[in-house]
Amino acid sequence: MAKKESSFMNMVLTLLVVTIVAALALGGVYTVTKGPIAIAKRKKVEKAIGQVVPAFDTIMREYKLKPATATGKDSLTFFEAWKGGEKVGTAVKTYTDEGFGGKIWIMVGFDSDGTINNTAVLEHKETPGLGDKMDIKKSDFSKQFIGKNPKDFKLQVTKDGGDVDAITAATISSRAFCDAVKRGYEAFEKESKGKQE
Numbered sequence: 001m002a003k004k005e006s007s008f009m010n011m012v013l014t015l016l017v018v019t020i021v022a023a024l025a026l027g028g029v030y031t032v033t034k035g036p037i038a039i040a041k042r043k044k045v046e047k048a049i050g051q052v053v054p055a056f057d058t059i060m061r062e063y064k065l066k067p068a069t070a071t072g073k074d075s076l077t078f079f080e081a082w083k084g085g086e087k088v089g090t091a092v093k094t095y096t097d098e099g100f101g102g103k104i105w106i107m108v109g110f111d112s113d114g115t116i117n118n119t120a121v122l123e124h125k126e127t128p129g130l131g132d133k134m135d136i137k138k139s140d141f142s143k144q145f146i147g148k149n150p151k152d153f154k155l156q157v158t159k160d161g162g163d164v165d166a167i168t169a170a171t172i173s174s175r176a177f178c179d180a181v182k183r184g185y186e187a188f189e190k191e192s193k194g195k196q197e
Contacts, residue, residue, distance in 0.1 A: 048120040052109025053089035056081035094184030099176040101125030131173030
């Protein structure tokens with residue numbers, strides 16, 4: 001039996017077939033995993049809301065707003081938590097682009113007067129063992145925000161003249177966390193004043 005010689009056209013056709021099969025497989029995997037990934041992200045958000053606002057029985061409103069400051073392109077998401085017909089707090093999904101590893105998403109819970117009830121880290125790519133200490137599972141860094149009102153608690157690290165003790169060897173991540181909380185607070189304040197007018 002004679003051995004078939006490889007030609008340029010055979011190689012191109014083989015590469016084309018492999019590319020089409022790979023693209024179809026990738027598209028299929030995306031379609032199959034798209035729903036479960038969205039459900040997992042939603043559950044993570046719901047869990048974070050439960051961590052940052054007082055006990056509630058329903059989320060009455062969920063809406064998006066652009067940041068109050070000029071920086072930042074992404075919208076912030078507000079979740080109004082209610083219990084027994086009374087609003088108990090507002091959770092704000094906020095972010096910063098200032099992290100050492102890029103964008104950081106956190107959830108911040110506010111009482112009606114703007115006092116921070118709690119915070120929860122949703123997503124980050126900070127350095128393990130350093131910047132990732134912003135997460136309550138890794139250190140107590142975020143506890144210093146609980147019960148503080150940004151009207152009189154300066155959301156900057158002490159090195160920059162603020163009231164926040166930075167994570168040792170992770171000042172950039174600490175500044176980024178403060179930036180995200182501040183962005184959420186400013187949007188919350190703007191929204192609260194808008195409702196009062």
